[in-house]
Amino acid sequence: MNCIIASTSTIYGSTYLEYLKPVLSKHFKNFEEVLFVPYARPSGLTYDEYTAKAKDGLKFLNTTVKGIHQFDNPIKAIENAQSIFVGGGNTFLLVKTLQEFDLMPVLKQKIVSGTPYLGTSAGSNICGLNMQTTNDMPIVMPQSFETLGILPFNINAHYFEPDKNSTHKGETRRTRIKEFQVFNDVNVIGLKEGSWLEVRGETIQLKGELDAVWFEPNKTPQIIKVNTYL
């Protein structure tokens, strides 16, 4: 496998995908075309609008960026893709749409066979065993919560630690993930904004500026240092 699985597309004070430029320059090197999957539709953007945004963010690569919706047959579009980018937005919507077009199996097959993959946010969540550690609102109902399972654990994207000064009484991320693990025997990585997982062959490495948090059922969460292999 050959994947960049990023917590977010955009970090504070920076433009879309800007912080990932160095790693993406290598990741997509030698590939003439990136297939973009805009199904997660952040803020309800249309597929065309979102694809234009991805195109703009990847301009520095000098490759062609095409939206999967521009192809008559999305299964063939994935089968024939040189490299793939699944953008963020709403994970429920992304998973529902991938299921409706029956794209999960072909996307998994394509990634496992080594096609360069970039996921951000929702596009990273789907790399886990299921989407049940998403932060998103259930704006649509997918057929199931199962996802690609190319990682042997789940992702919590946009992870952040509780603000000790907060007066908000809604659940923290830690509480939510521990609740998830009361009902699901699945490990979870909390990936902070600016961090990503780099998957090369059989290795998975934490990259970026910030530590991550590793949750196992019935155990105290552990800090994972940058550059650790998982």
Added chain:
Amino acid sequence: MNCIIASTSTIYGSTYLEYLKPVLSKHFKNFEEVLFVPYARPSGLTYDEYTAKAKDGLKFLNTTVKGIHQFDNPIKAIENAQSIFVGGGNTFLLVKTLQEFDLMPVLKQKIVSGTPYLGTSAGSNICGLNMQTTNDMPIVMPQSFETLGILPFNINAHYFEPDKNSTHKGETRRTRIKEFQVFNDVNVIGLKEGSWLEVRGETIQLKGELDAVWFEPNKTPQIIKVNTYL
């Protein structure tokens, strides 16, 4: 109908249900027993633990508080209840459990017929048309997202406005609710912690200390002042 539909059970710097004591003293007056529904299991609490917490929070009423799990037949428990309290926690888990025991129809019937109802957080979310504006993690998969529909709109509990100083790039509540409305023609009220809806007969009134926010599809969100009738 005769309902208190609260954003949260607990406000900052205060104990469980404390801020609601004055309104609950009237709401549950003349009722000897409150049926508590602990299915939402905040932080993975057991039904017994959660019921003990509710009992403690309602001690000031001098009524009996019984957990629905203490009854052999939960449908009959609801049918025979003098008054009902559905506690907060995880909305997916609450809805799934209510569906498994086939409790949605009887609970709706009971509330519509005027039985005093208290909902906090997840217990308030289920009063809307569907649970698709919950903030909770999808830790389990319910049969459907449909809920009681005793209100003609949806609730977003624990609502808060974006912090202008935040560096976090995850979606704000406003963005999430607007995304929901791209796909669902349903109005939504953002209820801040410390606010509740008081439903008496056919009237629905915003109560508490804080304004709420009203979202209609394709319109600018509106502030709703305390004491407004909806």
